[in-house]
Amino acid sequence: MNAPEWKNPVVRWIDFRLPIFSFVYHELGVYPAPRNLNYFWTFGSLAGIVLVIMLASGIVLAFNYTPHATMAFDSVERIMRDVNWGWLLRYIHMNGGSAFFIVVYIHMFRGLYYGSYKYPREVLWFLGVIILLLMMATAFMGYVLPWGQMSFWGATVITNLFSAFPLVGESIVTWLWGGYSVDNPTLNRFFALHYLLAFVIVGAVAVHLWALHVQKSNNPLGIDTKGPQDTVPFHPYMTVKDLFSLSVFLTVFSMFVFFAPNFFGEPDNYIPANPLVTPPHIVPEWYFLPYYAILRSIPDKLTGVLAMFGSIFVLFLLPWLDTSRVRSGSFRPTYKKFFWVFVVDCIVLGYVGANPPEGYFLILGRVATIYYFFHFIILLPLLGWFERPLPLPTSISQPVLGGRAAATARHMEKA
Amino acid sequence: MRRFALSALAALAFGLTATTPNAAEGPALPKEHWPFAGIFGTFDRGALNRGFQVYKEVCSACHSLSLIYYRHLEGIGLTAEEIRAIAAEKEVTDGPNDEGDMFKRPGRPSDRYVAPFANENASRTANNGAYPPDLSLMVKARKGGPDYLYAILTGYKDAPADVKMMDGLHYNEFFPGHQIAMPLPLSEGGVTFADGTAATVETMARDVTTFLAWTAEPEMEQRKQLGVKVVLFLIVFTGLTYAVKRKVWADLHA
Numbered sequence: 080m081n082a083p084e085w086k087n088p089v090v091r092w093i094d095f096r097l098p099i100f101s102f103v104y105h106e107l108g109v110y111p112a113p114r115n116l117n118y119f120w121t122f123g124s125l126a127g128i129v130l131v132i133m134l135a136s137g138i139v140l141a142f143n144y145t146p147h148a149t150m151a152f153d154s155v156e157r158i159m160r161d162v163n164w165g166w167l168l169r170y171i172h173m174n175g176g177s178a179f180f181i182v183v184y185i186h187m188f189r190g191l192y193y194g195s196y197k198y199p200r201e202v203l204w205f206l207g208v209i210i211l212l213l214m215m216a217t218a219f220m221g222y223v224l225p226w227g228q229m230s231f232w233g234a235t236v237i238t239n240l241f242s243a244f245p246l247v248g249e250s251i252v253t254w255l256w257g258g259y260s261v262d263n264p265t266l267n268r269f270f271a272l273h274y275l276l277a278f279v280i281v282g283a284v285a286v287h288l289w290a291l292h293v294q295k296s297n298n299p300l301g302i303d304t305k306g307p308q309d310t311v312p313f314h315p316y317m318t319v320k321d322l323f324s325l326s327v328f329l330t331v332f333s334m335f336v337f338f339a340p341n342f343f344g345e346p347d348n349y350i351p352a353n354p355l356v357t358p359p360h361i362v363p364e365w366y367f368l369p370y371y372a373i374l375r376s377i378p379d380k381l382t383g384v385l386a387m388f389g390s391i392f393v394l395f396l397l398p399w400l401d402t403s404r405v406r407s408g409s410f411r412p413t414y415k416k417f418f419w420v421f422v423v424d425c426i427v428l429g430y431v432g433a434n435p436p437e438g439y440f441l442i443l444g445r446v447a448t449i450y451y452f453f454h455f456i457i458l459l460p461l462l463g464w465f466e467r468p469l470p471l472p473t474s475i476s477q478p479v480l481g482g483r484a485a486a487t488a489r490h491m492e493k494a
Numbered sequence: 495m496r497r498f499a500l501s502a503l504a505a506l507a508f509g510l511t512a513t514t515p516n517a518a519e520g521p522a523l524p525k526e527h528w529p530f531a532g533i534f535g536t537f538d539r540g541a542l543n544r545g546f547q548v549y550k551e552v553c554s555a556c557h558s559l560s561l562i563y564y565r566h567l568e569g570i571g572l573t574a575e576e577i578r579a580i581a582a583e584k585e586v587t588d589g590p591n592d593e594g595d596m597f598k599r600p601g602r603p604s605d606r607y608v609a610p611f612a613n614e615n616a617s618r619t620a621n622n623g624a625y626p627p628d629l630s631l632m633v634k635a636r637k638g639g640p641d642y643l644y645a646i647l648t649g650y651k652d653a654p655a656d657v658k659m660m661d662g663l664h665y666n667e668f669f670p671g672h673q674i675a676m677p678l679p680l681s682e683g684g685v686t687f688a689d690g691t692a693a694t695v696e697t698m699a700r701d702v703t704t705f706l707a708w709t710a711e712p713e714m715e716q717r718k719q720l721g722v723k724v725v726l727f728l729i730v731f732t733g734l735t736y737a738v739k740r741k742v743w744a745d746l747h748a
């Protein structure tokens with residue numbers, strides 16, 4: 080693992096004093112990646128690139144945005160109309176938010192399916208959950224900035240949730256607002272925090288990657304790498320794979336940005352914020368809908384709020400709730416099925432969240448909410464004990480290098 | 495693995511359709527054909543010009559267009575000369591001058607499109623308590639977009655016998671709740687088009703909708719045209735990166 084002899088004298092001079100070239104060489108060049116990683120392992124780097132896109136477009140938007148209750152809406156429209164390529168910047172940032180959540184949700188479900196949260200990657204997983212919380216806060220505050228009707232009323236509804244806490248609730252809400260309603264002080268601090276939190280995410284991602292590089296990537300088989308025959312150098316193998324993924328992503332992303340830029344948006348947000356007119360349906364952005372469904376499926380406000388936050392905090396307990404020692408869902412026949420039930424459950428929650436909490440939707444929402452917690456708190460601990468996992472292959476290189484037949488034969492023997 | 499990928503895609507697709515907000519109340523909007531829809535869509539210049547005329551002669555009596563500056567009208571094909579003339583038709587308050595007084599002057603291309611009323615209260619007073627909304631973003635700000643706008647403009651009917659109309663409201667098939675404060679704005683021959691197009695209610699409604707689709711998204715043509723190039727480039731680029739990937743990995747799969 081020695082750094083190469085740097086031939087360029089300038090590079091050598093710098094590297095001797097600050098080994099950044101050696102660092103890149105080790106962490107991105109020869110860094111060993113399991114050779115059997117599938118395309119779901121490209122979503123991490125994809126998320127990183129989306130983060131960069133968000134920062135770049137966001138900073139330039141901030142050059143032109145005015146965080147004031149009487150000017151924010153018009154300043155955004157000025158960006159759309161009079162700033163050179165302003166519409167492109169804004170649509171990239173707007174759709175980038177949705178893209179970020181799609182990419183990160185796939186990244187997370189990958190982790191759930193392949194058991195990437197298990198020993199020895201628990202801290203890596205926790206950092207991921209922290210990133211998710213930061214992303215949610217950032218996205219929520221960002222959505223308030225254009226100061227349209229949904230911005231305003233979304234902010235009002237969500238900040239009001241804190242009033243559910245006994246005794247201190249009302250004071251917390253006043254404190255969050257910086258006044259007695261969502262108004263200019265709220266917009267100002269949300270802008271400051273939106274800008275700030277984006278960079279906190281960058282920091283959290285750096286630590287996330289640090290933790291990743293200590294224990295290295297898990298892989299679709301969920302077994303440890305045993306030596307160089309199981310891995311490939313990150314460059315060029317993973318870089319080229321990530322690049323391919325990135326180009327597919329950019330193609331799809333561009334279709335939204337250029338041809339359907341308001342696909343994920345609400346028409347109401349093109350109406351300037353008006354504290355006197357409540358929109359008929361206040362809905363959050365699509366990526367919050369499952370949590371919104373959990374919140375509204377519980378009649379008691381405080382319990383609803385706690386359940387909503389609990390739906391994320393339960394992810395912190397996941398490494399202990401899942402009692403199975405087998406990582407990959409590929410070798411857990413029962414877990415594999417329940418994994419998909421869980422995915423469907425999350426989609427059902429999203430669907431319910433988009434609809435008013437009445438009649439059929441209310442019942443569906445309640446069932447789906449109960450199932451969500453049932454999956455983590457009851458099913459996963461029990462599965463670990465009762466499920467009979469399939470025999471694991473002995474090494475990564477074997478099934479990859481034509482050893483597939485041998486591995487299958489072993490399954491049959493033991494079955 | 496492939497199954498996982500496919501199912502994930504299916505789940506995603508389902509998730510997207512499932513979370514699109516359900517249609518607003520009221521009867522389903524008739525689907526019109528708009529030449530500016532679709533990835534190659536462009537605004538019909540004739541319709542934009544006629545639509546602007548309808549806005550100027552009919553709608554602008556009550557509705558402002560605050561996000562449009564006169565200079566923007568270049569986007570619908572007006573010349574600098576024409577724009578200057580249109581702007582100059584209106585008086586604009588400017589100032590203060592050297593003596594500290596506000597003064598009136600003719601409008602300039604750099605002015606905002608002059609609103610019919612000084613403020614919301616003035617507007618409500620003139621409109622029986624109702625407030626005609628600004629139209630700049632109307633097409634983007636309603637579910638159904640241009641279809642909704644067209645349906646409203648052509649949706650005036652006599653109220654069914656069982657509907658009790660409130661004072662000063664008008665029956666409209668497509669307005670949520672059916673009772674709209676805006677009186678029937680378009681009537682056959684209400685404007686005289688310079689290009690000789692017959693001014694039927696449908697034509698005027700279509701054209702003004704086209705114009706307001708432009709005011710809502712003046713960047714649309716540029717956006718779509720750039721988009722076609724970007725997406726074509728990215729598809730080719732994706733093909734190339736795939737080929738490179740195959741080549742790099744070839745020795746591993748052998």
Ligand code: HEM
Nearest residue numbers: 120121122123124126127190195204207208210211296297
């Ligand atoms: C800004 C958001 C994020 C970025 C930029 C990011 C970045 C990355 C990258 C580059 C990798 C390595 C490549 C890969 O495995 O795909 C990775 C791995 C991982 N990430 Fe993230 N991540 C983000 C959010 C999250 C979240 C929200 C979670 C979970 C709650 C998470 C959990 C994990 C886990 C468990 C791994 C290791 C996976 C394995 O090796 O099997 N990440 N992340």
